[in-house]
Amino acid sequence: MRKAIALLVVALSFMSISAFGQSDELVNTCALNIGNATYMKDFKVKLQQSSVKPPPSSKFSILMNKGTIYKLNTCNADGYPGKAVVELYDGTKKITANLQPDGTIKDAVGFFCQKSGVYKIQVYFKDGQEGAAVVILSFMQKK
Amino acid sequence: MKKLFIILTAFTIMLYGCGGDKKPQQDFGNILGDDQTQTDEVKPTEELPTEAQQVLQNISSSPVEMAALLQSSGVEFSEKYITEIQDVDRYNTDFKRALNLGILGADLGYLNMYKKTGPVMNNMQAIRKLSEELRVQQFFDFQTIKRLATNNENIDSLMYITLQSFNNMDTYLQQNGRSEVSALILCGTWVEGMYIATQVLKDSDVPDPDIVERIGDQREVVENLTTMLGYYKNSPQFQNLHKEFKTILDSYEGVTTTIEEGEPQTTEIDGIMVVIPNEISHTTVPEETLTSIINGVEKVRNNLISL
Numbered sequence: 001m002r003k004a005i006a007l008l009v010v011a012l013s014f015m016s017i018s019a020f021g022q023s024d025e026l027v028n029t030c031a032l033n034i035g036n037a038t039y040m041k042d043f044k045v046k047l048q049q050s051s052v053k054p055p056p057s058s059k060f061s062i063l064m065n066k067g068t069i070y071k072l073n074t075c076n077a078d079g080y081p082g083k084a085v086v087e088l089y090d091g092t093k094k095i096t097a098n099l100q101p102d103g104t105i106k107d108a109v110g111f112f113c114q115k116s117g118v119y120k121i122q123v124y125f126k127d128g129q130e131g132a133a134v135v136i137l138s139f140m141q142k143k
Numbered sequence: 144m145k146k147l148f149i150i151l152t153a154f155t156i157m158l159y160g161c162g163g164d165k166k167p168q169q170d171f172g173n174i175l176g177d178d179q180t181q182t183d184e185v186k187p188t189e190e191l192p193t194e195a196q197q198v199l200q201n202i203s204s205s206p207v208e209m210a211a212l213l214q215s216s217g218v219e220f221s222e223k224y225i226t227e228i229q230d231v232d233r234y235n236t237d238f239k240r241a242l243n244l245g246i247l248g249a250d251l252g253y254l255n256m257y258k259k260t261g262p263v264m265n266n267m268q269a270i271r272k273l274s275e276e277l278r279v280q281q282f283f284d285f286q287t288i289k290r291l292a293t294n295n296e297n298i299d300s301l302m303y304i305t306l307q308s309f310n311n312m313d314t315y316l317q318q319n320g321r322s323e324v325s326a327l328i329l330c331g332t333w334v335e336g337m338y339i340a341t342q343v344l345k346d347s348d349v350p351d352p353d354i355v356e357r358i359g360d361q362r363e364v365v366e367n368l369t370t371m372l373g374y375y376k377n378s379p380q381f382q383n384l385h386k387e388f389k390t391i392l393d394s395y396e397g398v399t400t401t402i403e404e405g406e407p408q409t410t411e412i413d414g415i416m417v418v419i420p421n422e423i424s425h426t427t428v429p430e431e432t433l434t435s436i437i438n439g440v441e442k443v444r445n446n447l448i449s450l
């Protein structure tokens with residue numbers, strides 16, 4: 001998967017006529033990190049600096065299916081201080097997040113869905129800093 | 144070494160030639176899709192109400208997930224499950240085009256998942272035609288797709304680029320006052336995914352329990368789709384489609400879901416920590432209900448392709 005997408009990214013860089021614009025460069029780069037999973041969707045987030053607590057966030061809904069392993073990979077855009085924190089919710093219950101108890105932020109988190117339904121993805125930037133990021137949702141079928 | 148230097152220099156020049164000056168801050172206005180504003184003279188006949196847009200956003204899902212389940216369950220590929228592409232010109236309204244673009248999108252996901260690149264080109268030609276007529280062809284790079292489809296080694300890239308094209312198109316439609324087209328594409332995609340899976344069950348001597356449960360779990364989706372279509376009170380076409388989806392929803396009578404409380408766990412897969420939550424759902428689909436769903440989906444799907 002990585003090799004194939006890497007080739008595609010290079011190919012797309014040279015294309016003069018392309019359905020992809022600059023808009024998807026970070027998505028293409030980030031998709032290199034999904035390993036053996038299958039790309040499903042990407043979420044783009046850009047938020048201004050804020051001193052409000054909790055910091056402003058972007059929320060997305062996604063239908064997830066029982067028996068599927070989902071991965072959330074995060075890539076931050078160059079030139080912005082903010083580091084994206086991604087949280088996955090089932091209703092109001094937080095299932096997982098890339099922000100660790102020690103304050104570090106992981107590039108990817110996984111979720112093995114055991115209950116089909118609509119889940120929420122919430123993205124904000126740590127300490128309310130200005131930031132821009134892409135979150136890639138991918139999946140692997142568990143059998 | 145010299146050769147490598149020349150290649151790297153040429154690569155750098157080409158990149159700068161194509162991309163212009165490098166900015167210290169990545170152009171995230173573009174990343175967010177601001178550059179995708181296209182001229183579109185055609186105004187939507189009816190804008191989706193806010194409540195329906197919320198539903199639409201809630202149920203967006205991947206057309207390849209169902210195909211992935213079929214493949215991992217050991218189901219063999221069969222071309223008979225996908226739409227026979229004959230004359231897409233007969234889809235002469237945006238309503239028909241959008242529904243059938245969704246259907247073809249689901250078929251494309253199925254073909255890609257099974258690495259059937261041959262039929263992909265026929266499928267893409269039909270998608271090209273419909274997307275041009277719907278004025279969303281700018282999201283499909285048909286040249287690259289054709290190149291990838293002729294090279295089986297790049298099947299992952301093919302899957303990636305086609306899925307991303309559909310996602311970008313969907314985002315554009317929703318952000319540019321054409322949510323009704325997005326809704327119809329979604330309905331088509333969902334029905335076709337369900338059609339393929341239910342036909343697999345119909346042909347099985349012993350239905351795979353995971354596929355049956357996935358079909359049962361789709362009740363929430365069909366509830367949402369039916370609700371969403373119900374927001375269109377003034378369009379006879381939408382009213383008819385709403386009736387069609389209501390028949391599928393009615394066929395779900397008898398499906399039950401229970402939640403089992405367990406212990407949350409974490410495990411490492413592919414180098415990342417994966418959370419396994421403590422709630423496990425169990426969906427039961429009685430045999431007669433399954434037959435009713437299979438028949439209901441088949442009828443609606445066949446109606447949609449013969450519009």
